[in-house]
Amino acid sequence: MESLILIILIIIPGSWSGNWRVTSGDQCALKGSSVVIKCEYDYPLDHMVTAVGWSKTLYVSGKRRRFLLSRLPSPPEHFVYVGDRWSDCSLQINDVQHIDKGAYFFTFETTLNTWTSKASARLSVRELTTVVEPSTVTEGDNVRLTCVSGCPTPINIVWFRDGQRVSNSVFQAGREDAGSYYCAALGQETVRSASVALNVQYLPENISISMDPPHVVEGSSVNLTCSSAANPAAHSYTWYSQGIASSVSSMLQVGSGQVLSLPSVDASHTGLYLCQAANQLGENNSTEVLLVIKRKNPDGLSLLILAGIGLSVLVTLVLTLLLFWLKQRTRAENKAVYDSRLSGRGLSSLDPSDSVNANIYMLPPSTPSSPPPVTATQDSAPHSQRKSHHEHDDPPAYEDEVTYSTVTITPRNPSLPHHMNNSRVLRDSWSKAGENDDSVIYASVAKSS
Missing domain, CATH: 2.60.40.10 (Immunoglobulins)
Structure with a gap:
């Protein structure tokens, strides 16, 4: 029996020779960053790996228990196995949060055996921390910005104030430098610290009334x-x-x-x-x-009164000018009517029914070929009548001021004596001679007293 066991150990070298191993180290990660837990494993040469996996120790009801990462509630691609089935068993954790800290174990299966790491790989989670020294300063004082990561691995950082990049971490504070500062990992700006306010104090300025x-x-x-x-x-x-x-x-x-x-x-x-x-x-x-x-204006009422008087005077002046214009227009219209009656009305158009033309007589001349001389009535008319006749040559201001009682139109016959030109016999004879003669007629107009 002992010989058989020895033969088996010789045929399968390494099976019980201690070649099974898993080597990993602890890691520190910043919140929000990605971290890779480095891991290596080994097994006998005559074995073939068929399955790999990581688990995490959790406390349930006061007891520690291991749970496969694939069974834990987590976002997609949060835990990613980046190793292989030969020797690399590394694990990547994305967007690290405080809940991810703890102890992790690697387990693999071969065609002949199953192996789990004896020691755990511990993950600690830290955050970037901003320190502003001093956080409250008087305008003109110096300020220093410091970023603390909490992990031993150094990282490159950048500074921001109210979302805008800041080039210097040490500066002389002015009122425009007041704001909220934070640091972030270069290349992973989402990995950032909490904001810290810088308060810059100064005297009252820009005072206005x-x-x-x-x-x-x-x-x-x-x-x-x-x-x-x-x-x-x-x-x-x-x-x-x-x-x-x-x-x-x-x-x-x-x-x-x-x-x-x-x-x-x-x-x-x-x-x-x-x-x-x-x-x-x-x-x-x-x-x-x-x-x-x-001062108050005491003459305000007086100004209103003066304004009213001025307006009244203006209205009166306008009305006066309007009445004067209407009067002139009426006078011009009356004059035009009178002129048209004197110049436009011919003897042939005289109407016997007209009260003015009722006593107008037209006598034909004795000799049609010769122009009639001035009648005896005209010659013998008193000087006052002639004067009256000339006075009425100009049109009067109003038509109803002129009244004619009798107008006698008598053509003079040169063959008759002067005193016979006014006889009624001659008028009768001349009226028989013809009424449509076109000879020039000279007449005398007498105005009744």
Whole structure:
């Protein structure tokens, strides 16, 4: 029996000679990074590997138990076997989280046996930590940024402030440098630290005064508001004033608080106003603001009355011009009608029914070929009648002012005596001679008294 056992050991060298082994080391990984747990294994030469796997020790009900990684709840591709079935048994863990820390074991099966590592590979998880020294500074002080990884393996880091890359980790702080700083692994910017704020303090600056309302009338109220940029914020405001007519050359304190209220202002409030803002670091003054109080306008009612009078005068003037124009237009129309009646109405168009033309007579001349001379009636007419006749040559202003009682048109016959030209016998004979003669007719127009 002993001989048989010895033969078996000779035929299968290494089976019981201690060639079974798994070698791995502990790893430290940053949260959010990827890590590879290095591992090597060995087995007898006459064996063939048929299965490999990793497991993790967990505490369940106070006891340690091993669970295959394939059975643990985890995101896809979180655990990836990157070894082979000959000698490399490395394991890669992606997006490492604190839950991934612990002890890991490698197990492999061969055609003749199963082997599990005796020692575990421990994974520790750390985070990048940002240190800002000091975290609160006064403007002009120096600041140093330090990034601590927690793992012994050095890494290259970069700095960010409010998401923007920062080139220097040591600098002189200004108010624009205030913000949140963090460090990250170069090439793996998602592997980053938590943010740390840098607080840069400075005196109150850019102090300004606003006035509400901007234009102040005597008797009204006004509010002056003081604003400033400061860190920490201004905790006190003091107001000073200097009157324009004041004999005091220095400014006097007139109030405190961010808002200075002046109710029912008068001329004495006119002057320069200044605001002083202060915080823990010190104080600063604003520029001076001039407050001008306008007097009330006592002549406002008088101006309204004058405006009303002016408007009334303007309306009266317009109406006067309109009436004058209408009167001139009426006079021109009447004159045109009168002129048309004098010049446009011929003797042949005289209507006996017209009251004006009812007593107009036309007598034919005795000699058609010769022009009639002036009638005896014309010659013997008194000088007053001729004067009246000439006066009526010009058109009167109104047509109803001229009234004609009798108009006698008598052609003169040169063969008859002068005194017979006016006889009724001649008129009868001439009327028989013809009424359609085209001879020139001279007449005398007499106006009744």
